[in-house]
Amino acid sequence: MVRAEIITIGDEILYGQILDTNTQWISLELDKLGIKTVRKSSVGDQKDEIVQILQEAQKRADVVFITGGLGPTKDDLTKKILADFFDCTLAYHAQALQDVTEFFAKRGRELSDINRDQALLPAKCTFIPNKQGTAPAMWFDELETIWVSMPGVPFEMKSIMETEVLPRLVNHFKLPVIVHQVVKTVGIGESYLSDLIQDWELQLPAHLKLAYLPSLGIVKLRLTGFGDSAENLHQQISEAFAQVMPLIKSYVFGYEKDELADVVGKLLVSKHATLSVAESCTGGYLASQFTQHAGCSDYFLGGVLAYANDVKMSQLGVSAQILSNDGAVSEACIRAMATGVRDLTGSVYSLATSGIAGPAGGTPEKPVGTIWIALAHPTGVITRKLTLGGTRVQNIHLTSLTAINLLRRFLLNDLAE
Amino acid sequence: MVRAEIITIGDEILYGQILDTNTQWISLELDKLGIKTVRKSSVGDQKDEIVQILQEAQKRADVVFITGGLGPTKDDLTKKILADFFDCTLAYHAQALQDVTEFFAKRGRELSDINRDQALLPAKCTFIPNKQGTAPAMWFDELETIWVSMPGVPFEMKSIMETEVLPRLVNHFKLPVIVHQVVKTVGIGESYLSDLIQDWELQLPAHLKLAYLPSLGIVKLRLTGFGDSAENLHQQISEAFAQVMPLIKSYVFGYEKDELADVVGKLLVSKHATLSVAESCTGGYLASQFTQHAGCSDYFLGGVLAYANDVKMSQLGVSAQILSNDGAVSEACIRAMATGVRDLTGSVYSLATSGIAGPAGGTPEKPVGTIWIALAHPTGVITRKLTLGGTRVQNIHLTSLTAINLLRRFLLNDLAE
Structure with a gap:
């Protein structure tokens, strides 16, 4: 099982000024690939805090995603910290410099020194282009871990993940298969539902895991299967749900994202x-x-x-x-x-x-x-x-x-x- | 400065099935009290992962908030883990048992064993009632740290924080004096508002800090004052807002929690x-x-x-x-x-x-x-x-x-x- 950790860097998230939606999005994408998120963390724009979380993550995860801290302003420290952490220097990256130069030229704006420095990257990183903005992403294969550092702006991060990072992950790791299915119920509380289906739950095979996801008036049942074949898992989960359906049929109104x-x-x-x-x-x-x-x-x-x-x-x-x-x-x-x-x-x-x-x-x-x-x-x-x-x-x-x-x-x- | 850490427990957040809005809300409330959030973390429903984050948080924080993992179903482990972590047993808490019994009686529903067990609490905890649901919250003063464990359902957590936890924090810690006032605007976008009031913003005294808190259609302006006297700060903030009011009067519909x-x-x-x-x-x-x-x-x-x-x-x-x-x-x-x-x-x-x-x-x-x-x-x-x-x-x-x-x-x- 490939273990992932997601780190957001920035005071604005830590202090609650912004709601972090990046980590949820990333973990959903990883889940689809069968990569298991084991920890999500937010730290502020403080060097010692960032170094500490990197050290911790290195021990726990096979791949670490870092968002935020790559903008041009001076409270964004990530690049320097990553260069130190991987024991290398910052150097202008030719393709990154060309990209940022073109980005500004195309918009008829002058390239300031601060913006030129966005092409300064840790020498050990693999450059990952950012088609939507000026801060490139970085991929490191260091300390027996893959590290992906991306800007925190959601649409930039998503574009980089979809076009560059997810395909690289599929190439790099031998990924297992995880399948989720959700059944949604209404009109029965979590504890009554649990009483009703406990015999079924107890005899579920070990590779299928049940979760109750309650909200006001609605309880979602989620079965997660771990294995080698998505097709087999889908079938096994469907069969497991089919077994319990006679007990809960009246309460079930839908599946997955149904409302x-x-x-x-x-x-x-x-x-x-x-x-x-x-x-x-x-x-x-x-x-x-x-x-x-x-x-x-x-x-x-x-x-x-x-x-x-x-x-x-x-x-x-x-x-x-x-x-x-x-x-x-x-x-x-x-x-x-x-x-x-x-x-x-x-x-x-x-x-x-x-x-x-x-x-x-x-x-x-x-x-x-x-x-x-x-x-x-x-x-x-x-x-x-x-x-x-x-x-x-x-x-x-x-x-x-x-x-x-x-x-x-x-x-x-x-x-x- | 009191340092806080916020931990969410639950596979559903870790895997991205739900968006975590609790940690943002908690950090905003702490910020108002002058408590500094230094780390936010999410871990899954796994004993070793939960124990690990508790050990880490204990080293970093003066107060640790834990949400999630308190529901009646068996994938919720937090209470047992907390009892082990603080080296005590689970025991029925008289008030908790009375509360959960009344909760069900009031609704004319039978109290199942699973629901009765919601009154099983670690012996070392201070019981904190949950008026909105069946899982009580818990307060621990152990290992030189304050620990607050709350259910993950947002409206239950918020009610517990507002009525019980925030007042206890104010009593327990010596907190600096921080005063916030919020003016709420409608019908003007954040960037237009910022342009409109930038001269005023630039001449604000250093101990008054302005934040823009935008949501769809509404922009809140929050002035935060740091000092020794709440009364003086309230007056200074009121005067500062009075200065800018002629510019923004038509957009201002209310203050604080006005809707x-x-x-x-x-x-x-x-x-x-x-x-x-x-x-x-x-x-x-x-x-x-x-x-x-x-x-x-x-x-x-x-x-x-x-x-x-x-x-x-x-x-x-x-x-x-x-x-x-x-x-x-x-x-x-x-x-x-x-x-x-x-x-x-x-x-x-x-x-x-x-x-x-x-x-x-x-x-x-x-x-x-x-x-x-x-x-x-x-x-x-x-x-x-x-x-x-x-x-x-x-x-x-x-x-x-x-x-x-x-x-x-x-x-x-x-x-x-």
Whole structure:
């Protein structure tokens, strides 16, 4: 197994001024090649800290990626430190000098001394061109380790990795095969899911590893396989997931990068069906789950944001009697909202939400987190009462997910009632 | 200077399946307290790797933050490793057990063995409650270092940090006096803002440091003061901001944690005014910017999600002629949408959006990113055409911010026309 370490250099990342997205991108690319990232680190623009992390990485990794610290300004030290670390001097590199000269000439800008010095490279490095910027990348085969130093600007780094570094890695290392597959679930918590599938998990072969990746309302199951053949691993992982599927089928909404609302939207399109929404407590968030995805206009007609009771009455036909007897947070109201918006838009299905998202507005009978959802369909209305315990934003999110999941399970004929 | 190290544990971050945003957030919070982050690291769910990073961090840092690896499933090892590392055993913690029992009881769910075991904590730790989830956090004062272990779920970690950990850090360490103030701007890009205020920036005293913190559509200006007296620093920073305010006044919508839609909502409430929306391309996202904030029911009446043209006609009274002659993405249509929803709901103000968010749907005359917004008010309608160049989600976000900002500037009598 080739072991990789990724190091970002720069005070701006260390102190949080910039969010580092480079290391995630690099590790995903390495993962595809079967190179295992074993450590990610960020250090500041301090010589002793940079030298220390290089020394540590050398002991742990077969290949070390370094981003940042190659710009022309004086707090960027990486090149000098690398030259010292590999016991060589900095010297002008002919091709690098030509590249940086052309880069400025092409843009009609003068080449300053500071920019000319970007062609100063440690004598032991292999020059790697940077087509997108002025700081070249460097490849070292020293101290029984491969070292790749790249600029920290994301689009420059990505271009260098894709065109130069990844092909060199494939040539240099004998790479194993790692395969991941992700199954995404909704409507079951991590611990319940774990209880449900623990017998299956315990009998997984040693070369397949399971991970739970939870976020609010969604739990992803990831199986990672290690072996020689990607094809075999894909098949083994697929078979392993197929074994557990009867237990979790109702919760599984998708795979890999699938998103719940998009999956449900595609189900609607496949049935030539349309959707509208009547939102009170979710206040537009439910609709936005659908409309953030391209292609939603194929099934999403629109709806009513019925925040005020007047709007519930005038637009959705909720009766004054329901609002005074049962209140806006009631089964009678949610039923009227769902049928009202379905009638109004002529959609095949509609979803409705009404509840107390919090933090204020609760009563002893209807505490914060009491929320009704409904699905109106051609032959009836299905309602659910939720009792949520999160913050306002969490309650809105979970209500929306639950409503979308209600529609998903109805479309799949997978509802208990 | 107190030195901090931040460690994230989890294969999902190491392999790039999730983007780590926790470490950035933590380092920004530490920075505000005058605690210097000296290293950030990610390691996988492997005992030897976790032990190694703990040993390294102990040598470098006064305080170590560990996120991740505390969930109920068995790939989460952190607690056992911490118990071994600090030479103690795991034992049920009475308060932790009560908390997790109540967490499940409140939600009407059964407490499984796996969940009960979340109350198993290393005997040497100080228990730190997690109000948002089931995995408690832990504080250790061992090996001449403070260790804080927290769950990796961002909203749980942030809540624990804000309510428990940051106050403990202030009590434990003798921290220097650092004062931050943030002014938030909308509607001007970072480089334009920088050009506008560069003379002011250059004459700032040396102990006041300016940072630009940009996000999509919003640029925060943060002044940080270093000194002995918080009171003096607050006054000096306030005076510095007061000097620059004439230049940037129109862009400034708030301070510190103010959020644009909430600021505008409070402006509406102060004027006893109400708002409705008619959304096409923003698909509910505009409304959700308001409705995510508690108190929105004091001014937000609701609105219409007019995704399909039929809904634009039937609900908002957009004429068939406008849709066929001008199209849904036109000044005539947006004007009709804004006045339509204002009439429908009886609100004082209304906002409307219609455009091509992308990635498909563009034409040579109306390319992707062509978006109209409108504000209807008691004596007329103001329209704006936007030409955006982002992804679908970015375009929806920027359109919503721009519409909300249009209303803000109208309410403040700060519009050019």
